Amino acid sequence: MPLSDLGLIGLAVMGSNLARNFASRGFTVSVYNRSPERTNEFIKEFGNEKLVGTFDYVQFVRSLKRPRKIMVMVKAGAAVDGVIADLLPYLQAGDIIIDGGNSHYRDTQRRSKELVASATGGKKIHFVGCGVSGGEEGALHGPSLMPGGSKEAWQQIKVYYQAIAAKDFSGRPCITYVGDNGAGHYVKMVHNGIEYAVMQLMAEAYQMLRVVYKQTPQQIGELFKKYNAGKLNSFLFQIAVPVLTRQDELKKGFLIDAILDRAGAKGTGQWASVDALERGMSISSVTEAVFARSTSAAKNDRLKLSKLYRMLPTKGGSTLGGKKFQTILENALYAAMISCYAQGYELIRKAAAEEKWEVNLAEISRIWEGGCIIRAKLLNVLHSAYQKGNSKNSPLLAVPGIVTLIKKHLPELRALVSFAGTTGVSTPSFSTALFYVQDMTTERLPANLIQGLRDFFGAHTYERTDRPGSFHTEWNQRTINN
Ligand code: 6PG
Numbered sequence: 001m002p003l004s005d006l007g008l009i010g011l012a013v014m015g016s017n018l019a020r021n022f023a024s025r026g027f028t029v030s031v032y033n034r035s036p037e038r039t040n041e042f043i044k045e046f047g048n049e050k051l052v053g054t055f056d057y058v059q060f061v062r063s064l065k066r067p068r069k070i071m072v073m074v075k076a077g078a079a080v081d082g083v084i085a086d087l088l089p090y091l092q093a094g095d096i097i098i099d100g101g102n103s104h105y106r107d108t109q110r111r112s113k114e115l116v117a118s119a120t121g122g123k124k125i126h127f128v129g130c131g132v133s134g135g136e137e138g139a140l141h142g143p144s145l146m147p148g149g150s151k152e153a154w155q156q157i158k159v160y161y162q163a164i165a166a167k168d169f170s171g172r173p174c175i176t177y178v179g180d181n182g183a184g185h186y187v188k189m190v191h192n193g194i195e196y197a198v199m200q201l202m203a204e205a206y207q208m209l210r211v212v213y214k215q216t217p218q219q220i221g222e223l224f225k226k227y228n229a230g231k232l233n234s235f236l237f238q239i240a241v242p243v244l245t246r247q248d249e250l251k252k253g254f255l256i257d258a259i260l261d262r263a264g265a266k267g268t269g270q271w272a273s274v275d276a277l278e279r280g281m282s283i284s285s286v287t288e289a290v291f292a293r294s295t296s297a298a299k300n301d302r303l304k305l306s307k308l309y310r311m312l313p314t315k316g317g318s319t320l321g322g323k324k325f326q327t328i329l330e331n332a333l334y335a336a337m338i339s340c341y342a343q344g345y346e347l348i349r350k351a352a353a354e355e356k357w358e359v360n361l362a363e364i365s366r367i368w369e370g371g372c373i374i375r376a377k378l379l380n381v382l383h384s385a386y387q388k389g390n391s392k393n394s395p396l397l398a399v400p401g402i403v404t405l406i407k408k409h410l411p412e413l414r415a416l417v418s419f420a421g422t423t424g425v426s427t428p429s430f431s432t433a434l435f436y437v438q439d440m441t442t443e444r445l446p447a448n449l450i451q452g453l454r455d456f457f458g459a460h461t462y463e464r465t466d467r468p469g470s471f472h473t474e475w476n477q478r479t480i481n482n
Contacts, residue, residue, distance in 0.1 A: 004028040004052055004063050006160060007070040009083055011042045014132070015073030017139035018100065018164070023050035025163040030054050030063040061090040067126075068095040069157050076101040084111065088125070093117075096126040096153040102268055103129060105182035105189060112149055112181040126153035129181070131188025133372035134166065142166030144372035145175040146191070148184025148357070166371025169380045174367040179357030186351055187364060190344045193272030193286035195373050196265075197340040198236055200289035200429040204420075205329055206244075212423045213325070217254040221245035227330055232337075234376030263293040272347070279350050283343040284432040285336070292428055320419050332416035335409035336433035337378055342396040343436055349393065361393055362386035381405070397440055406437060413437075 008019045011033040019042075022029045030052040033039045043053040054060040061068065068091065072083050080099055087097070097115070099108065108129030115125040131146030132139065145165050147154060154177045165173035178184045202224075209215045209223070221244035228237040248255040273287040295302075320328055345361050352359040365383035368374055385401030386392055396402055413434045420427040439445060451462035456475045464471055 001052075001063070002028070003065040004030040005065060005069070006030070007032070007060055007064045007068060008073060009033070009060075009070065009087075010073035011038050012073065013136050014100070014139045015071075016042055016046070017136055018071065018073060018132070018143075019051060020046055021140055021142070021164045022160060023048065025160075026050070027160055027163070028052065030060055032057070032060040057087060057090050061087070066092065066095070067156060068092075069098065069160070070096065071098045071100050071130075073100050076103045077107075080107070080111070084115070088123075091123060091125055093123045094126070095123075096128060096150070096156060098128040098130050098147070098153075098157065099185075100130045100132045102131075102188065102192070102266070103185050104271060105129065105185040108149070108185045109182040126150035126156075127181075128153050128157065129183075129185040130161075131178075131184045131191065133188060133191055133368075133374075135373065138166065138371050138373075142174070142371050144367050144370060144375065146178050146184040146187045146367065147175065148178040148186070149181050151177065151180075165367075166375075168366050168369040168383075172366070174369060174371045176360070176363040176367050178364070179352065179359050180355075182355065183352070183357040183359060186355075186357075187348060187359070189268050189272050189275070190348055191368065191372060191374060192268035193283060193347075194340050194344045195236075196269035196272075196289040196293075197283075197285040197343075197429060197433075198234075198337055198374060200285075200292050201333055201336050201340070201433070202236060202240060203292075204425070204427045204430055205333060207425050208329070208420060208423070208427070211425050217244045217256045223326060226326075227333070230330065231334055231377060232330060234378065235373060236376070260299070261296055262299045263296045265290070265293050269293070272344075275351070276347050279347070279354065281347050281350050282436060283347050284436055285340045285343055285429050288428040288432045320415065328412045328415055331409040331412040332430060334378070335406060335413040335437070336430050337376075338382075338396070338402060338406060338409075339413075339433035339437050340429075341378070341382060342402075342440075345396045349395065352393075359393070361396070363392070397437065410434070410437060 005027040006022055007030045008015055009032045011031060019029045019031050028050050031039060031042065032054045036055050039053045039055060043051065047053070052063055054063055064070070070087065072080060074080060074083055080101060080103060084097060112127040115127045117124040128147050128149040132143050134143035138144070142165055145161055147161065161175055162173040165175040168174050178187050206220055209220045221241045224237050224240045224244065228234065228241065244256055246255045248258050251258065269286055269290045272283060273290050276283040348359055348361065348364065362383055365379050365386060369379045369383065382396065385399045388401055389399040391399060397406065413430065417427060417431050417434050420430065454460040455462050455472055459472055461470045461472045
């Protein structure tokens with residue numbers, strides 16, 4: 001029996017679909033799943049000469065060409081460590097493990113270290129942490145792939161992974177070597193953070209249209225369809241149309257109205273927020289989106305409190321008015337989305353500097369053009385702007401083409417946020433997207449007052465605008481009770 005090109009462990013939906021994707025590009029894949037029933041089921045359903053079912057690690061490992069390239073598609077966390085520990089005794093120096101789950105990048109860094117020669121009894125096993133985005137369909141037909149870790153291993157695996165990836169706007173595969181240990185999973189984490197932020201913006205837009213403008217889900221679906229044909233063209237706007245317009249099968253009306261307003265989360269948005277806090281960076285649009293999901297989850301409390309506050313004002317009509325509002329909203333969404341990317345990219349830049357990764361933001365924009373959940377025309381705009389600006393790593397807000405776009409649409413974002421403030425509908429993500437751009441482009445912020453206060457009550461010292469050094473003032477304490 002000829003040896004397989006690749007091995008894949010974990011036949012849940014993502015793993016199965018990736019295995020099928022590799023097979024459809026002509027590669028032979030040996031598959032293994034903890035429960036043999038699942039392997040049998042998979043082979044029965046999709047089996048062909050390119051997919052080889054194996055039932056223990058010895059059989060699995062023996063069936064692979066060397067160096068072995070083994071993709072692990074199991075639940076992030078302890079299961080990944082378990083699979084690696086079980087596999088290790090059968091592997092040889094130079095073999096490659098690729099973790100394609102949503103692993104935390106710190107775990108990926110730890111695993112990379114653990115797999116160096118000293119920890120594996122002299123066998124140097126390569127480890128690649130690969131962000132995979134695109135959900136089930138993406139895995140089957142073309143995901144966006146964010147591999148990081150061993151560069152040597154990347155050279156060996158790229159031919160396979162480039163073949164299964166989605167295509168960008170110029171037809172190139174949506175994959176690039178992101179950077180050293182952990183970089184791939186880090187960039188995937190930020191991708192997910194941006195995914196949270198963009199979905200929250202869409203939800204706030206929906207709420208304004210539904211509550212303030214009294215539009216039906218059908219009308220909002222039609223508007224989003226129109227948006228999707230223009231500058232907001234994206235996977236998320238595309239799928240929002242059927243989500244908004246589907247009729248309920250269990251009772252009369254739109255399904256969206258029957259879906260409980262309590263958002264779940266698997267945690268990557270929270271990871272991104274915590275990481276940003278730890279690095280002293282603001283990704284407030286992502287964090288607001290995480291908070292908004294938490295608030296949504298407090299459904300019972302909200303229900304009780306809403307009875308106490310029935311008088312919340314909401315505008316019946318609109319000072320921004322009808323058709324004009326649709327254009328303002330479209331441009332406000334566009335500007336707010338650019339702000340979300342600017343925040344996410346700044347976090348990547350900071351992490352790359354601290355972790356010593358050579359991340360290329362032009363390339364990150366490019367590989368997100370296709371396959372992933374946040375794929376959008378906007379990513380091509382960002383990619384082109386980086387290329388035209390001849391920069392691959394400057395802050396997004398400093399890239400010339402982006403400066404022009406922000407200047408053009410910021411007034412509409414500001415108008416939307418100020419209008420929303422009068423309606424009783426909350427728009428935390430729109431607001432913070434605006435505030436982020438405003439503050440990052442403001443020379444003098446009021447932090448001087450914060451420094452003065454800190455120095456008053458705690459002698460924390462402050463810096464001055466006109467000379468270097470650290471200063472403390474003996475403030476007149478007697479003023480406290482006056
Ligand atoms: C992707 C998605 C995927 C997953 C999210 C969902 O890129 O394919 O991001 O990774 O659907 O993690 O996250 P929440 O359950 O936290 O919304």
